[in-house]
Amino acid sequence: MNICILSTTTEAHLAGGSEMHCRLISEGAAADGHRVTLLTTRHPEGKAAEEKNGVRTLYLDGTDHSMSVRWAARWRLKSLEKLRELHAASRFDVLWAENLSGWHCSASRSGLALPLVTIMNGPGVRDGLRSEFNRVSTAGELAVFAVKILPQTLLFYLPWFYHTVKGADALIAVSPESANSIKAEFSFAAAKLHTVYNGIDVGLFRPDPPAGARTLERYGFSGAWPVLLMAGVLHKQKGFHLGLEAFRRIRDKISGARLLIAGDGPERASLESLSVSSGLAGTVAFCGHVPQPALPEYYNACDLFLNPTLRVEGHPLVALEALACGKPVVTAAIGGTLSTIVDGENGFFFKPGDVDAMTEKCLRLFADRNLLAAMSASARSRALSKFSVGKMVREYLRISAVVIDSFKGTL
Incomplete structure (x- = not known):
């Protein structure tokens, strides 16, 4: 196939799950022998184009990845051109x-005889708003939600979302939870909606104890037990502040416990301050942004991966990466996290925001090393069977072939 991919952001712009997903599907399709061209917004350093791992990427001048109303209009103009x-x-x-x-770029709007497959990395509009509201804890944040986020969602995001669902010849949701969220708002989407789990590179993300030991040594945690890891963009809706409180309580029971936090973002300064004020100085390492190739070293340094998110997730890659490295996942049960682990087999769920339950689940694992070892083995097995890049890309190509054949029949 000759495939064109549209994405307003890539890993050259941001370090998030959608950007990583874009790279994985484009490189995966190219590795399978398909021609792949990626169109995206202006490169931060002004680069016009590049070719890497079989993918030709074109950065469109006169656009910006911020996607304000103005820049969204420019993106539509330049990308269609x-x-x-x-x-x-x-x-x-x-x-x-x-x-x-x-x-x-749907056929009805662009006039191009080109089938459109749209990948929805998150839930519907209502659940997106729920994620934003879940982070509200002060009067100021409530004001921002009411005055800025809610109007922007209703006036701009909702119409864009509607046109996205309506214009696609096929829709791919990354988890059953996301698919159900979209169908609940747009019932007409059901007939063209497919569910394909996110995939990760299970060759890169694999058990590697020596790499983990080197990471612990780098942060002065050699010989520490147990070690927890949280990873992701440090936004409030990701719940890292709740994970810190759970870790404080774990430390009350197990004084040797240590915590690694891999990632950067707007909440980093407040989280560092919270760590100190909670008496955790010297036991928590803020590792900053970690490049993708180095992330396995951090998963391998931990005994347990903690995902305290308050966000209605699509299908969080961090949980899948931890599983692939053979690490049990203790995660909030919200949105697509429900399709990451099997509760009691390779991790535990807890109610979002419930620090008591989060703490208890972690301590249960640390109190039973046989259970911890069994869950670690099960974690790797689940990632291999369910969440490989190869499986994901094959499904994308299969769906595309069906859509192409159906589309030809309408011409």
Whole structure:
């Protein structure tokens, strides 16, 4: 196939799950022998184009990944212009679009005879608002939600979301929970909605105890037990502040416990301050942004991965990566996290925001090393059977082939 992918952000712009997903599906399709061209917004350093691992990426000048109303309009104009130019020169077979990146390129809007497969990395609009509201804990945050986030969602995001769902020839949700969230709001989407679990590189993310030991040594935690890890962008809705409180309580029971926090973001300073005020200085390491190739070293340094998120997740990659490294996952049961682990087999669920339950689940594992070892083995097995990049990409290609055939029948 000759595949064009639209994404307003890549890992050159941001370090998030959608950006990683974009790289995995594009490189995965290229590795399978398909031609892949990725269109995205202007490179932060002004780079016009690059080719890497079989993927040709074009950065469109005159656009910006911030996706304000103004920049969203520019993206629609510039990306459709470039798509028409490329399609005329070397016809694409299918268009893949990440999230809301491609609704303006549907056949009915663009006039292009090109089937559109849209990948929804998150839930519907209501659950997106729920995620934003879950982070509210002060009067100021409530005001921001009411005055800024809610109006923007209703006036701009909701119409964009509707047009995205309506214009796609096929929709892919990354978990059953996300699929159900979208169908609950847009019932007409059911007939073209598919569920394909996120995949991760199970060759990169694998058990590697020596790499973990080197990471512990780097942070002065050699010989520490148990070690917990939290990872991701440090936003309030990710619940890292709740994870810190759970860790404080674990330390009350097990004085040798240590915590690694891999990631950066707007909450880092407040989390560092909270760590000190909670008496955790010297027991928590804020590791900052960790490049993707180095992340397995951090998973391998821990005994347990903790995901205290308050966000209605699509299908969190961090949990899948931890499983692939053979680490049990203790996670909030919200959105697509419900499709990461099997409760009691390779981790535990707890109610979002329930620090008591979060603490208890962790302590239960630390009190029974046989259970911890059994869950570790089960974690790796689950990742291999359910969440590989190869399995994900094969499903994308299968769905695309069906859509291409159906689309030809309508011409």
